[in-house]
Amino acid sequence: xxxxxxxxxxxxxxxxxxxxxxxxxxxxxxxxxxxxxxxxxxxxxxxxxxxxxxxxxxxxxxxxxxxxxxxxxxxxxxxxxxxxxxxxxxxxxxxxxxxxxxxxxxxxxxxxxxxxxx
Numbered sequence: 001x002x003x004x005x006x007x008x009x010x011x012x013x014x015x016x017x018x019x020x021x022x023x024x025x026x027x028x029x030x031x032x033x034x035x036x037x038x039x040x041x042x043x044x045x046x047x048x049x050x051x052x053x054x055x056x057x058x059x060x061x062x063x064x065x066x067x068x069x070x071x072x073x074x075x076x077x078x079x080x081x082x083x084x085x086x087x088x089x090x091x092x093x094x095x096x097x098x099x100x101x102x103x104x105x106x107x108x109x110x111x112x113x114x115x116x117x118x
Contacts, residue, residue, distance in 0.1 A: 029075045034060055034068045036105065039094070042078065043102050047091035077101065 030036060034057065041056045042048055054065055069092060072078040077098035083089040094102075 029071075029077070030101070032068065034064055035072060038065075038068055038072065039077065039098060039101065040105065042092060042094050042098070043105075046093040047081070048093070049089065049091055053092065072098070 030039065037057055038053065041053060045052070050065070050069075054060065054062070057065065060068075069078060069080070073080050076095055079093050079095050079098075081091050081093075083091075
């Protein structure tokens with residue numbers, strides 16, 4: 001008996017970009033190298049400033065951190081608040097939409113841990 005994924009998706013191997021698949025949509029938003037660690041550290045410490053986040057993400061460049069934060073903000077997962085002070089201060093935190101992703105990330109972490117032990 002064939003199992004169904006629970007939604008009718010026809011994936012065309014030559015045109016995955018146009019497939020209307022929720023999993024592919026989600027991975028397009030969070031599936032890049034640095035985005036999951038950014039979300040995880042942001043969950044652990046909110047709000048967090050840019051330099052604090054950069055220190056936690058050993059190896060990330062300023063360009064990549066800025067790009068990732070902008071994309072996560074554009075996707076509605078991260079909130080950016082700029083304070084008009086001297087020196088300027090910017091803080092990042094998860095939005096409600098970003099917080100809603102955390103239980104899924106915890107389950108993915110658990111699954112990955114189980115797979116690593118095999």
